[in-house]
Amino acid sequence: MSEISWTKVLAPDELPEGRVKTVTAGTLSMALTHFEGKYSALDNRCPHQGGPLGEGSIEKGWLRCPWHGWDFHPQTGKSPGGYDDGVPTYPVEVREDGIYVGLTEDAPAARTTSDVMVETMVNWGVDSVFGMVGHSNLGFAEAMRKQEKAGKLRFYGIRHEGAAAFAASAYAKLTGRPAACFAIAGPGATNLLTGLWDAHVDRAPVLALTGQVDTQVLGPGAFQEVDLASTFEAVAAWSQTVLHDSKHAELVNLALKNAVIQRGVGHLILPNEVQEMEVPPCKAASGPKGRVTLNTIAPPKQALGEALEKLRAAERPVIIVGHGARFSMDKITALAEKLNAPVLTTFKGKGLIADNHPLGCGVLGRSGTPIASWFMNECDLLLVFGASFSNHTGITPKKPIIQVDFDPMALGKFHAVDVPVWGEVGVTAELLAKNLGQTRAVDQRGEVADRRRIWLEEKKRREVDDLGKGVNSAAIFAALTRTAPEDAVISVDVGNNAYSFGRYFECKRQSVLMSGYLGSIGFGYPAAMGAWAAAPNRKSIAVTGDGGFGQYMGEVLTAVKYNMNITHILINNNELGKITKEQLAGEFEIWKTGLKNPDFAAFANNCGALGIKVTKISELDEAMARAMAHDGPSMVEIQADAKLI
16 A cells, blocks of 8 residues: 655644635645535546636535536535546645645656657757746646756746747747747637747748647637637648647657758647647657758759859859858858958848958848948849848849859749859858859959948948937947947847848847848847847847837846846837838828837836946947846847937
């Protein structure tokens, strides 16, 4: 017979006669009753809908379930009328110091489908999950808890599921590896969608895990039931409902393989009862071994030959790199140095080459510099790596173009290019450099230095602009350039703050993350959380406006809870400044773009972070340096002039 272990659950006289109270012994929840002078302990879960009996009441000698009114005897747990749907009871002892409940030693926890799936997920290298635990995902949450306890997984409980998806997307953009976001059925799942669309259009691998109602009530319209298969169909590269007889490890394999190979969203729908199904102890998890090939694809010889022929003939070649080149910049830079070719970046590619590199020309396009646009206009050949040719960047179709991309569908997507080259970016750049031979390219370094000097002088002039309505953007990002650690990860929101960052901030070795094709407001702060989780030894910096931050202000509490080393540069101009600008440009009246804001620095302090307010240019450096040095989340709120961007 198993030995009983006694746990004190109440002090003497804490529970009056005729009352019931929820107590816990270890991890077990019970309904403790005091009826007719006797204390009794019943299982707290009603067998019908799972209602908490400890929140019920004793009426006319019966304990009534608070959810649907079924009765149980407060001492025996049996139902009236001889029904067999009673609840278990546990031994109770009344001692001088309190009320004790006896439990036998716990049997080893049964292995569940969720255990198999989470172990498979971990085997694929998923080490970070952002999400919210709730009533329709508890079985899967328990499996993740075990893996976190074993040191194989980290779970970050967020305040809004949208932030979870943005954080997972940012993690993937920075590392190229999938993180996961986690939500309940219904509204929790739908809250993930904006962040998942961000991952989808920016080609970031993410695993989305959503709870679902029990399969027995799926269809008629149960509480929090949403047709998640249809809802996620457009955003997910692969989506599947996990059923009783599914091959559970295989579904995780497929979800993650699609996320990794297609660089998109893999989605699993987890009905509530399926998560807790017991499986044999021997049922093994799976993993990526033998399922994913190397992606070092070399280009076809003919395409490589045509590209080399054009490069050898060009006198003023220019290289443009996009976000898709971020893991291959050593090879691309080596090729640029061999050609003495200026390197421009798309906005999403900002920082892939240092702005002070002898061939670095900064960002091309609407968020860019006059250096980049000048060299594009003066070139006789464009060599483009991993860029999407968005209208925001404005790569001209009037110049001869060699385009290199791992995705053949991206080649010549919006207009024909002279030489489309299908191949992995790094492999192709290395082959081009190796086989280049003699070229006609002139050394353009001197011109880069001249154009950079002109632009730096112009930025210096703009730093002192003052209309008496706040700090100008040139000064803000000059200060950030001076104070940001060289290896920081900078997550940028959308709006005027992003345009100004692209134009004025001088990148060294920093990594830059943004909501590229989706351009979603609110991305900046949750993305900084994802960046911190992916690279906790690097300073994570969020750059946002007041409008974007207002959408996810609650996540400061998440950052404080996990002591995330995030410095937030909050540019507060009390309006949706970019929209005001567009209204004026379209000859519309300015309408509904003004914002009513709190004292953001005080808000940060109230949350347990460090908050500093800046109203003058002279305060910028000291405030940013102090915030960067702070161990934990910090905020520099800057009162900014919306017109001086």
